[in-house]
Amino acid sequence: MDALLELRDLSVSFDTPRGRVHAVREVDLDVRPGECLGLVGESGSGKTQLLLAAFGLAERSAVIRGSARLGGEQLLGAGDRALESVRGARVGFVFQDPMASLTPHLSIGAQITEVLRVHRRMSASAARSRALELLERVRIGDPAQRLRQYPHELSGGMRQRAMLASALACEPDLLIADEPTTALDVTVQAGILELLRELKAAQRLAIVLVTHDFGVAGALCDRVAVMYAGAVVEQGGTPQLFAGAHHPYTRALLAALPRLSTPVDAPLASIGGSPPGPLETLTGCAYAPRCERADRRCLAERPKLAAFPASRLAACFRPYDA
Amino acid sequence: MSAGTLCAVQDVSVDYRVQVSPWAPARTLRAVREVSFELQAGETLGIVGESGCGKSTLVSVIAGLREPSAGKVFWRGADMSAQGAAQRRARRREIGLVFQDPAGSLDPRMRVAALVAEPLTLVGATRAEQERRVAAMLERVGLAGELGARFPHELSGGQCQRVAIARALVNDPSLLICDEPVSALDVSVQAQIVNLLRDLQRERGLAMLFVSHNLAVVRQVSARVLVMYLGREVELAARDELFATPRHPYTRELLAAAKMYT
Numbered sequence: 350m351d352a353l354l355e356l357r358d359l360s361v362s363f364d365t366p367r368g369r370v371h372a373v374r375e376v377d378l379d380v381r382p383g384e385c386l387g388l389v390g391e392s393g394s395g396k397t398q399l400l401l402a403a404f405g406l407a408e409r410s411a412v413i414r415g416s417a418r419l420g421g422e423q424l425l426g427a428g429d430r431a432l433e434s435v436r437g438a439r440v441g442f443v444f445q446d447p448m449a450s451l452t453p454h455l456s457i458g459a460q461i462t463e464v465l466r467v468h469r470r471m472s473a474s475a476a477r478s479r480a481l482e483l484l485e486r487v488r489i490g491d492p493a494q495r496l497r498q499y500p501h502e503l504s505g506g507m508r509q510r511a512m513l514a515s516a517l518a519c520e521p522d523l524l525i526a527d528e529p530t531t532a533l534d535v536t537v538q539a540g541i542l543e544l545l546r547e548l549k550a551a552q553r554l555a556i557v558l559v560t561h562d563f564g565v566a567g568a569l570c571d572r573v574a575v576m577y578a579g580a581v582v583e584q585g586g587t588p589q590l591f592a593g594a595h596h597p598y599t600r601a602l603l604a605a606l607p608r609l610s611t612p613v614d615a616p617l618a619s620i621g622g623s624p625p626g627p628l629e630t631l632t633g634c635a636y637a638p639r640c641e642r643a644d645r646r647c648l649a650e651r652p653k654l655a656a657f658p659a660s661r662l663a664a665c666f667r668p669y670d671a
Numbered sequence: 672m673s674a675g676t677l678c679a680v681q682d683v684s685v686d687y688r689v690q691v692s693p694w695a696p697a698r699t700l701r702a703v704r705e706v707s708f709e710l711q712a713g714e715t716l717g718i719v720g721e722s723g724c725g726k727s728t729l730v731s732v733i734a735g736l737r738e739p740s741a742g743k744v745f746w747r748g749a750d751m752s753a754q755g756a757a758q759r760r761a762r763r764r765e766i767g768l769v770f771q772d773p774a775g776s777l778d779p780r781m782r783v784a785a786l787v788a789e790p791l792t793l794v795g796a797t798r799a800e801q802e803r804r805v806a807a808m809l810e811r812v813g814l815a816g817e818l819g820a821r822f823p824h825e826l827s828g829g830q831c832q833r834v835a836i837a838r839a840l841v842n843d844p845s846l847l848i849c850d851e852p853v854s855a856l857d858v859s860v861q862a863q864i865v866n867l868l869r870d871l872q873r874e875r876g877l878a879m880l881f882v883s884h885n886l887a888v889v890r891q892v893s894a895r896v897l898v899m900y901l902g903r904e905v906e907l908a909a910r911d912e913l914f915a916t917p918r919h920p921y922t923r924e925l926l927a928a929a930k931m932y933t
Contacts, residue, residue, distance in 0.1 A: 391857035392828075505722075534721035535884065539928040561857060568931050605862040607887040609914065609930060616869070617891065619862035623827050 351421075352379035353522055353555050354403070359415035361395070361402045361579075370627040372398040374579040375415070377654065382522060383553035385545075387566030387587070390576030391602075393624065396559045399576075400525055404440060405432040419523070438468040441516030445528035447508035451500040457484075457511045458496030464518040483514040488544060506537035510544070517548070524548075527559040542568050563606050567591060575599045578625050578635035581654060585661035593671040595663035598636045634666070642667040676748065677846060677878050678710045678733060683742035684902075685728050702728045704902040705742065712845060715872060715879040717893030717910075719886055719925070725902040726882045730848050733880065734766055735759060764794065767839030771851035773831030777823040777838075783809070784819035787837045794842060808837040812867060829860035833867070840871065846878045847871075853888060865891055886929045890914060898922045 361373035373395040380386050388396045401407045403417035403424060417424045419435060427435075436442070444450045452460060461483060462476035471479065477496070484492035487510040500508055509529060516524060526545065530538040546569055548554050560566050566573050567587055574584040575596065583596040594600045604618035611617065622639040625631060634652050637643040644667065652664045657671070685703040703725040710716055718726045731737045733744060735751065744751045746762050754762070770776045777786055787808055788801045796804070809819060812833040823831055832852065839847060849868065853861040869892050872879050883889050889896060896913045898906040898921065906919040917923045 391859065535886075535928040536721065536924055539931050542931070563858070564931075602858055605858050607862070607865070607885075607891055609887050609890065609926070611887065611891070613891055613910070616866045617862040619866060620859035621863075623829065623860070 351381075352418075353382045353420060354378075354380040354557070355416075355418045356399070356403060357416040357418075359399060359402065359417060360413070361398050361407060362412045363408070363410055364412065365628075368628045371579055372411075372627065373402065376576075376579075376581050378574060378581065378584075380523065380555050380557055382555055383549070384572065385549055385556040385558060385570045387570035387573040388557060388559045388576060389561070389563055389566050389573055389602075391561055391624065393627065394576040395579040396576050397527055400527065400557065400559065404436055404442075404525070405429075406436075434468070437464055437521075438519045439521050440523045440525060441513075441519075441521040443509070443512050443516050443524065443526045443529045445531050447505065447512045447532075448500060450512055451508060453500055456497055456499055457503070461496075461511070461515045461518055464515055468519045479518070480514070483518055484511070486517070486548075487511070487514045488540075489514070504537075505533055506540060509533065509541055513541075513544070513548075517554075520552070521554070523555045523557070525557050525559070528561070529558070530565060531560070531562070538565070545569055563591075563603060575602070578631070580635065580664065581662075582636065582665070583661070583663040584654070585657075585663075586659070589659055589661060589671065593669070595657055595661065595668040595671060596636075596665045597640045597642050597667075597669065599663075600669060601639075634664070642669075673711075675711045676709050677712045677714075677746070679745040679748075680709070680729075680733065681707050681743045681745070683707070683729070683732060683739045683744060685725070685732060685737065686740040701740075702902055703732070703739075706899075706902075706904050707742075708897060708904070708907060710846070710878055710880065713876045713878055714895070715881065715893045717889035717896040718880060718882045718899060719884065719889050719896060720899035721884060721925075723901075724899040726899050727850055729899070730850060730880050730882055733846075734768055734848055735763055764790075764842055765845045767842070767844040767847045769832070769835050769839050769847065769849045769852045771854050773828055773835050773855070774823055776835055777831060779823055781822075782819065783814070783821050783823070783826070783834050786823075786834055787819075787841055790838060790842045804841055805837075808841045811871075812837045812840075813863075827860075828856050829863060832856065832860075832864055836864075836867065836871070840875070840877075843875070844877070846880065848880045848882075850882045851884070852881075854883065854885065861888070868892060886914075886925060898925070 356376055356378040359376045363370045376399055390396045402413045413425060458480055461480040465471045465476040465479055481492055484495055489495050489507055489510050530541050549556055558570055570587050573587050573590050574581050577598050583599045601620045607617055620639055625635055633648040633650055637647040646666050652666050654662045654664045657663055682705045683703060684701060684705055687700045687702055688697045689700045690697045706729060720726050732739050784805050787805045791801045814833050853864050881892050893910055895909055897904055900921045906922045917926055
């Protein structure tokens with residue numbers, strides 16, 4: 350099946366007074382229609398920068414190379430007008446902090462209808478009834494009342510639902526959700542994930558879920574791509590990846606995640622050291638200095654993503670068997 | 672209260688005055704409602720609940736950073752509200768604090784060694800004594816000695832949290848209060864800090880209050896767990912009992928939500 354979003358060889362770097370920062374290094378990634386891809390990595394791994402760059406939202410100082418296509422259409426280098434019609438209409442965005450993404454002095458209704466009036470040229474009354482419908486779809490209680498309210502009058506979970514309603518206003522094919530539940534309480538988080546799962550099933554909505562939390566990715570995603578130091582190090586179906594990862598970093602990260610079933614008397618598995626700094630030049634595998642399996646080749650040469658059985662990919666010279 | 676009781680909280684309530692607008696009359700928000708529990712010396716108690724449930728307010732009362740609006744806090748059997756300034760200072764020295772945002776709780780203008788030494792200056796330790804204890808403490812929390820000359824912004828989040836832990840423990844407190852100490856850290860670093868806190872607690876026989884919204888983390892470091900909801904304690908039980916047979920519906924809901932993705 351053709352990919353909806355196709356990233357090829359995408360690199361993002363920034364020139365700073367202290368040198369060149371490589372935020373994203375040659376990433377290839379496909380998102381197929383209707384699937385949910387989890388982009389998992391620790392802070393600074395480049396997961397957010399990758400998506401910002403693909404949709405023309407990166408800072409002006411960013412140097413972007415490679416290709417990003419949505420439905421076959423090249424996004425990199427496209428004009429502001431073209432990108433504006435893509436964002437909002439064909440791709441919806443939800444970010445971590447709904448309070449920062451919503452405009453504080455506009456009512457929820459005004460913010461959702463604005464999207465519809467700009468992208469769909471709807472009349473004020475048509476936009477209003479559509480906004481009401483959208484709020485019902487994201488399961489906000491008392492939607493008519495919420496339309497008149499301002500962001501500060503809503504709880505965190507409700508704000509995130511309102512954000513979602515506005516992202517879905519123009520029936521996009523793709524939703525980018527960047528840490529959508531990180532700022533929320535666990536019980537509220539469970540509700541938002543449930544809602545995303547329903548929307549995905551009901552509308553064949555493709556979702557890219559950016560998260561630092563393997564648990565959240567496991568609850569929603571069909572496939573997971575793991576990022577480390579700006580590069581994708583492993584990719585595969587969620588159950589397969591959880592059952593047995595090829596890349597030592599994925600294994601270590603999964604082992605470090607405390608679960609309710611983790612034994613309490615043994616120390617938690619942790620990864621020694623820390624990821625390379627953004628200014629470091631990498632000769633070999635970025636994970637090699639922290640990797641217990643690394644050998645000479647790992648330190649000297651950079652592994653590329655290679656195919657493994659069951660349509661999985663891993664960038665490693667000394668991978669584990671699944 | 673038994674002889675080994677370090678701290679006892681009796682029917683503690685905390686109110687905040689909330690002024691919604693300059694024109695509206697101020698209202699009272701009861702953040703903590705009639706909470707009671709005892710903490711034995713060397714015991715670990717986890718406090719869980721969602722944002723706004725009053726868990727941070729509760730520990731700030733125990734730390735002496737805030738006065739309860741009602742109820743009493745006893746420290747080694749003595750009523751804290753009846754104590755004078757000198758006794759309060761003495762008690763504060765017995766309590767170490769670690770907060771969520773490691774960079775935000777360290778003075779950005781001070782070097783790491785000075786940050787760790789500061790609590791020692793308050794008890795009048797000599798220069799040589801300070802240097803010796805700071806070096807030992809930095810080593811114990813896993814920081815290389817040369818990091819002592821760095822400023823907080825030159826450290827990673829995990830390193831900053833190690834500095835905060837060193838600072839909290841350098842005066843040999845009997846109680847360590849950790850308020851969401853690993854929530855801002857990446858998973859790989861989070862495990863390192865949890866292990867470090869657990870090791871330090873055991874080798875020093877520290878009592879520990881560990882506040883977190885993450886049940887899986889709390890389970891790792893607490894012998895008993897207190898669950899709070901809307902300012903009230905809804906369940907207090909030994910760890911294994913709480914996780915195996917939660918009695919309160921809210922505890923069950925929390926556990927079910929946590930199980931979804933762990």
